[in-house]
Amino acid sequence: MDKIAVLVPCYNESKTVKKVVEDFRRVLPEAVVYVYDNNSTDGTAELAQEAGAVVRHEYQQGKGNVIRRMFREIDAEVYLMVDGDDTYPAEAAPEMVKKVVEQQSDMVVGDRLSSTYYTENKRPFHNFGNSFVKNCINRFFDTNIQDIMTGYRAFSYQFVKTFPVLSHGFEIETEMSIHAADKHMQVDHVIIEYRDRPEGSVSKLNTFSDGFKVLTRIMNLYKNYKPLGFFSLLSAILAVLGVAFLIPILTEYWQTGLVPRFPTLIVCGFVLIAALQSLFAGLVLQSMEQKNKQDFEMQLIAAHERYQELLKDGERGA
Known part of the structure; x- marks a missing residue:
């Protein structure tokens, strides 16, 4: 069993994946960095392997499918999930890991919305969507999670091995947040300095179609959980x-x-x-x-x- 497993789901992130792997290997030298390639066509997997990551593949398209594969295959004391787009600082990782190890957190949320997200992110509908989803879930599920859709999180072994991954795409972060709230798991926050994608790196999110999927998922989960x-x-x-x-x-x-x-x-x-x-x-x-x-x-x-x-x-x- 790994002490720390850094999980990096990737789809066409050749511009940034090498830096992400190198950064997390630097700040967490005891960790194993896993890059799960999701049918990339731009050489993402090769670049990740050159940087020192353990590269595996998930052939069903969608971030939720990748996370399901990761959680199923990897055993670790602490899991750190991060996107491969270099928008999250590796320097926050030790504090997030520490909360899982020393404070028995089940999920640690890398909170973008309390710092630089609204100024760094250049897509206003994303800003509105994040705030709207956060307010909906905190109201519906009587919780106080500060960033529902962040892709930067740390988990305990118990969370990973008891979390039923049902989403296929980007709704997975919302599902994680609702699951933690409904099951009264310990959720802590670390405020992180979010930075927008570097030039040449393109987001895979579609503001309206993915936003509609997230809202639909919230309603389905509310029906199931409440x-x-x-x-x-x-x-x-x-x-x-x-x-x-x-x-x-x-x-x-x-x-x-x-x-x-x-x-x-x-x-x-x-x-x-x-x-x-x-x-x-x-x-x-x-x-x-x-x-x-x-x-x-x-x-x-x-x-x-x-x-x-x-x-x-x-x-x-x-």
């Missing part, structure tokens, strides 16, 4: 619509004793039944989610036992 809140909201909306259309019918019936709009009355009845069903669905799914949380605690115990076994094996090997 089913009572989601279905109660849906039930309330249906109930309001049903009652709003039902009131004129009842008023007319009280005044005349007649119900001339039977189709509307029937639809209102079905809408109110759907509202009731939605509420009960939320109650049932909330009970199931509680059981999932109990099972997750047992998974954490099993992961911790496996972690201790790997440490003992390493000591015997040494």
Whole structure:
């Protein structure tokens, strides 16, 4: 088992990957730097290998697929995930690792938004999107994570081996943040100095399509992690619509004793039944989610036992 594993997912980062590998090897000489190439066509893998990284490949396109492969294949005491675009300073890595080792953090977030992100980043919609997503998640999940979509994070062994990677693309960071908040894992922050991509390096993010994917993922995760809140909201909306259309019918019936709009009355009845069903669905799914949380605690115990076994094996090997 590695002491520290630096995980660098890459897709066409030939302009920057060599510097990223060299920087992290310099500040974390005891770490193994893994570059996972995701079908690059510009020689990224070769440059990373020349710089001293262990190069592996993931052939399913998408950052989420790369992270899934990394987490599955690598055993380490501490994991440090960083993008290969040289926008994150390697100098912050020792402090992030220290929080995992000494303060038992499950996830350490490299916080860009509290420092230079809004001045360095030249894409205003990205600035708005990061703030919007942060506020949504902190409100929905009652947490206080300062940078939801940063690609610079440190993890414990227990987090990595119990995190179910479901996203395929750039929504993965959002999924990590929500998972940590929902499972009451210890999340700490290190403020980092973000810098924009160097000249010639091109972002793979599409502001609108990827932003839509992130928002869709937030709603899906809210439904899965907070089913009572989601279905109660849906039930309330249906109930309001049903009652709003039902009131004129009842008023007319009280005044005349007649119900001339039977189709509307029937639809209102079905809408109110759907509202009731939605509420009960939320109650049932909330009970199931509680059981999932109990099972997750047992998974954490099993992961911790496996972690201790790997440490003992390493000591015997040494």
